[in-house]
Amino acid sequence: MVVGAGPTGENLADRAHAGGLSVAIVESELVGGECSYWACMPSKALLRPAAALADARRAPGVGTGTLDASAVLARRDDFASHWKDDGQVGWLEGAELVLVRGHGRLDGAKRVAVETPDGGRRVLTARHAVAVCTGTGAALPDLPGLAGARPWTSREATSSSQVPPRLAVIGGGVVACEMATAWRALGSEVVLLVRGSQLLPRTEPFAGEAVAESLRAAGIDVRFDTSVTEVRREGTVTLTLDGGGTVTADEVLFATGRSPATADLGLETVDLAPGRPIEVDSTGLATGVPGGWLYAAGDVNGRALLTHQGKYQGRIFGEVIADRAAGRPLDTADWGRSVATADERAVPQVVFTDPEVAAVGLTLDEATRKGYRVRAVDYDIGDVAGASLHADNYQGHARAVVDLDRETLLGVTFVGAGVSELLHSATIAVTAEVPIARLWHAVPAYPTISEIWLRLLETYRA
Numbered sequence: 001m002v003v004g005a006g007p008t009g010e011n012l013a014d015r016a017h018a019g020g021l022s023v024a025i026v027e028s029e030l031v032g033g034e035c036s037y038w039a040c041m042p043s044k045a046l047l048r049p050a051a052a053l054a055d056a057r058r059a060p061g062v063g064t065g066t067l068d069a070s071a072v073l074a075r076r077d078d079f080a081s082h083w084k085d086d087g088q089v090g091w092l093e094g095a096e097l098v099l100v101r102g103h104g105r106l107d108g109a110k111r112v113a114v115e116t117p118d119g120g121r122r123v124l125t126a127r128h129a130v131a132v133c134t135g136t137g138a139a140l141p142d143l144p145g146l147a148g149a150r151p152w153t154s155r156e157a158t159s160s161s162q163v164p165p166r167l168a169v170i171g172g173g174v175v176a177c178e179m180a181t182a183w184r185a186l187g188s189e190v191v192l193l194v195r196g197s198q199l200l201p202r203t204e205p206f207a208g209e210a211v212a213e214s215l216r217a218a219g220i221d222v223r224f225d226t227s228v229t230e231v232r233r234e235g236t237v238t239l240t241l242d243g244g245g246t247v248t249a250d251e252v253l254f255a256t257g258r259s260p261a262t263a264d265l266g267l268e269t270v271d272l273a274p275g276r277p278i279e280v281d282s283t284g285l286a287t288g289v290p291g292g293w294l295y296a297a298g299d300v301n302g303r304a305l306l307t308h309q310g311k312y313q314g315r316i317f318g319e320v321i322a323d324r325a326a327g328r329p330l331d332t333a334d335w336g337r338s339v340a341t342a343d344e345r346a347v348p349q350v351v352f353t354d355p356e357v358a359a360v361g362l363t364l365d366e367a368t369r370k371g372y373r374v375r376a377v378d379y380d381i382g383d384v385a386g387a388s389l390h391a392d393n394y395q396g397h398a399r400a401v402v403d404l405d406r407e408t409l410l411g412v413t414f415v416g417a418g419v420s421e422l423l424h425s426a427t428i429a430v431t432a433e434v435p436i437a438r439l440w441h442a443v444p445a446y447p448t449i450s451e452i453w454l455r456l457l458e459t460y461r462a
């Protein structure tokens, strides 16, 4: 039994079925999950036209137009399948997975009680395992006046059919940076209020600095070390700031992180704490639950809050569940078939701002804190021939973090226009632990932005 039919639950169910199990999947909203309707797909549909326009403006002779907001929003609606899940339900049926609509709650060992849309209650018992794949919801701070102020969360920010004339965005993480970029490009006046002193704090510092600079260049009012202490809506929204002063906007987006969807999941019936992520081992098995029947995959286990990592866990844990049920041996060595090793060593992520931020593995700071003997190798991407052709005055930077003892890469970060498609080359280098001596023979085509690889290696060997 799988609870939650987001990208993770779908993949886990499919792999468990491919391994020989019959699978039922419980979904309380839309099959396809947050990613399809209120996260990855609609946000990237809003951002892609902005990136295309920015690229056009940097290539002389192409054009300097503005976005047609209604066309962009209409295309976004198509990408969100108009918030209907018929297509994904069709896929589930084709994959021979049984869909149970309703809110699922654990009800003791191997049991899931489903509150069905007609108000009924159905208790389902799994023969082998229950996999919780319920994802996360937006986390809102406890601020006076916030509840009555109808704030935007990531859901409204990705699905709004109106462009607010003035938008205040709270937060300095990925959602805040991407949504500030998108709505500014669609015409909003945007103020970005950041509690800390940098954007994208989990990436290399030069990434957040480049994004802050470009958000400001796009006309966004970026304010660091600024906290909101009170929110009031009287038609418009007024935010009171800790240093004194107020900000008034038509809408306010709180992009202040996520909470695991475990508060109303019956976790107390299996002696786990509601509202917390479900901790798992590297085969997906929940720790502290006897009997080896409860798994958790994707955002809900807190390992890596990204669709591709959730799907990766889904593929691996689904197969593990089927293998354990059939008595087949697992392969739990590092990078083995039955463990999600990449979660700890090589998580790739692209932040679709302008410039894009594409990173995999450890930052210099993380590698140093983990005790590796490392060297950071830096190079400005604008000095690569392919980049200077890509855009006039191309601004970008790359860093590779080299493990000096093994001469392999622990992490790579690219910042610049069009770098997202470079990332998989770095993911392969980090995951496969390709020695620098061999990377030297991986020749990038001339004149592409990929020549950054050659420059990084030359810099290392200089």
Ligand SMILES: Cc1cc2nc3c(=O)[nH]c(=O)nc-3n(C[C@H](O)[C@H](O)[C@H](O)COP(=O)(O)OP(=O)(O)OC[C@H]3O[C@@H](n4cnc5c(N)ncnc54)[C@H](O)[C@@H]3O)c2cc1C
Pocket: 003, 004, 005, 006, 007, 008, 009, 026, 027, 028, 029, 030, 031, 032, 033, 034, 035, 036, 038, 039, 040, 041, 043, 044, 102, 103, 104, 105, 133, 134, 135, 136, 154, 158, 175, 261, 264, 265, 297, 298, 299, 300, 304, 305, 306, 307, 308, 309, 310
């Ligand atoms: C604005 C935004 C943009 C993002 N962009 C990207 C991106 O570009 N790339 C990327 O990799 N990641 C992105 N993410 C992160 C990505 O959305 C998540 O990592 C991903 O959705 C996690 O998938 P999941 O299947 O684990 O959970 P979810 O997608 O959250 O799916 C969980 C499902 O479980 C259901 N459910 C919950 N509780 C119950 C219950 N009790 N009973 C039955 N069903 C239940 C929910 O209705 C939902 O359908 C973004 C996130 C946000 C907020």
Ligand SMILES: NC(=O)c1ccc[n+]([C@@H]2O[C@H](COP(=O)([O-])OP(=O)(O)OC[C@H]3O[C@@H](n4cnc5c(N)ncnc54)[C@H](O)[C@@H]3O)[C@@H](O)[C@H]2O)c1
Pocket: 141, 170, 171, 172, 173, 174, 175, 176, 178, 194, 195, 196, 201, 227, 228, 255, 256, 257, 258, 305, 306, 349, 350, 351, 352
């Ligand atoms: N392109 C992508 O891959 C993509 C896009 C969007 C989201 N995501 C994923 O979704 C997850 C959620 O993103 P997110 O940006 O909501 O979370 P986040 O954790 O990345 O950032 C949250 C930000 O809010 C700030 N914050 C927290 N509480 C606050 C408060 N009370 N007041 C002011 N600021 C506060 C934090 O300091 C942080 O800067 C992330 O893990 C991210 O990886 C991925």
